[in-house]
Amino acid sequence: MKTMVLTVLAGVLLSACAAALFMYSGIYDVSARAPDSPVLKWLLSQTTEASVGRRAKMIEVPDLESDVLRLAGVNDFEAMCVGCHGAPGKKPGPIGQGLNPPPPDLQDSARRRSPAELFWVTKNGIKMTGMPAWGPTHDDEALWSVVALISALPDLDAHAYDDLIARAEGMGHHSEDDETGRGHSHEAQNDNLPEIHEQPSSGHDHSSHEH
Numbered sequence: 771m772k773t774m775v776l777t778v779l780a781g782v783l784l785s786a787c788a789a790a791l792f793m794y795s796g797i798y799d800v801s802a803r804a805p806d807s808p809v810l811k812w813l814l815s816q817t818t819e820a821s822v823g824r825r826a827k828m829i830e831v832p833d834l835e836s837d838v839l840r841l842a843g844v845n846d847f848e849a850m851c852v853g854c855h856g857a858p859g860k861k862p863g864p865i866g867q868g869l870n871p872p873p874p875d876l877q878d879s880a881r882r883r884s885p886a887e888l889f890w891v892t893k894n895g896i897k898m899t900g901m902p903a904w905g906p907t908h909d910d911e912a913l914w915s916v917v918a919l920i921s922a923l924p925d926l927d928a929h930a931y932d933d934l935i936a937r938a939e940g941m942g943h944h945s946e947d948d949e950t951g952r953g954h955s956h957e958a959q960n961d962n963l964p965e966i967h968e969q970p971s972s973g974h975d976h977s978s979h980e981h
Contacts, residue, residue: 802870811871818896822887825894829886834918841938843915848935850904850916851876859928869900877923889917 792798806814832839847857854866854873866873879888892913895903904913919934926934 802868804870806871814871814898822883822890822896826884826886826890829889831885831889832914834885834914834921836918839915839918840922840934842912843917843919844931844934844938846908846912846916847919851920854900858923858926858931865900871899873900876920877926880920880923885917885921888920889913892916892920 851857852860853863854869855876856862856866858877861867862873883891891901893903893905893910895901904916
């Protein structure tokens with residue numbers, strides 16, 4: 771038994787030394803231009819999918835078919851999401867093109883992810899991806915508006931997307947009529963938006979915060 775314990779301790783010590791040697795050697799290329807290995811990419815992807823899926827299970831999803839919600843969300847989507855993810859007829863901006871991992875095409879994300887998952891990601895962000903948590907600066911009503919727009923992306927082409935922007939003048943947290951550049955408080959438009967609550971759950975992250 772004593773020999774086994776010593777063998778285990780020696781293995782742990784050698785592993786720690788090897789990890790420290792690797793960490794301080796500078797061998798690993800941390801450049802955003804260096805692609806991740808297939809194993810690391812798979813590991814991070816599976817971890818993310820499981821984490822998001824678990825935490826989004828208990829989120830109560832409102833009716834996202836409302837044209838009011840989509841119009842309220844399109845200007846916010848333009849300000850918050852397009853620079854990294856692009857939009858129908860628009861390529862990602864310089865920041866999005868330089869991120870590793872590359873930001874997903876949200877038309878594809880809207881097909882793969884549930885609205886609850888889209889909301890959770892938008893609100894909480896994802897570590898080490900460049901995806902910020904919009905929750906600290908936007909309330910749930912504003913974020914559900916963005917999710918309503920994202921959910922509609924698979925059915926939008928460039929013309930339909932531009933038409934939404936034209937119809938949404940003055941709407942949303944980041945509307946063009948905000949001269950301060952900080953967005954308005956939704957006081958005028960919240961009277962038309964459905965009341966939305968996130969259902970409490972021990973498995974859901976309720977820290978203050980769907981890009």
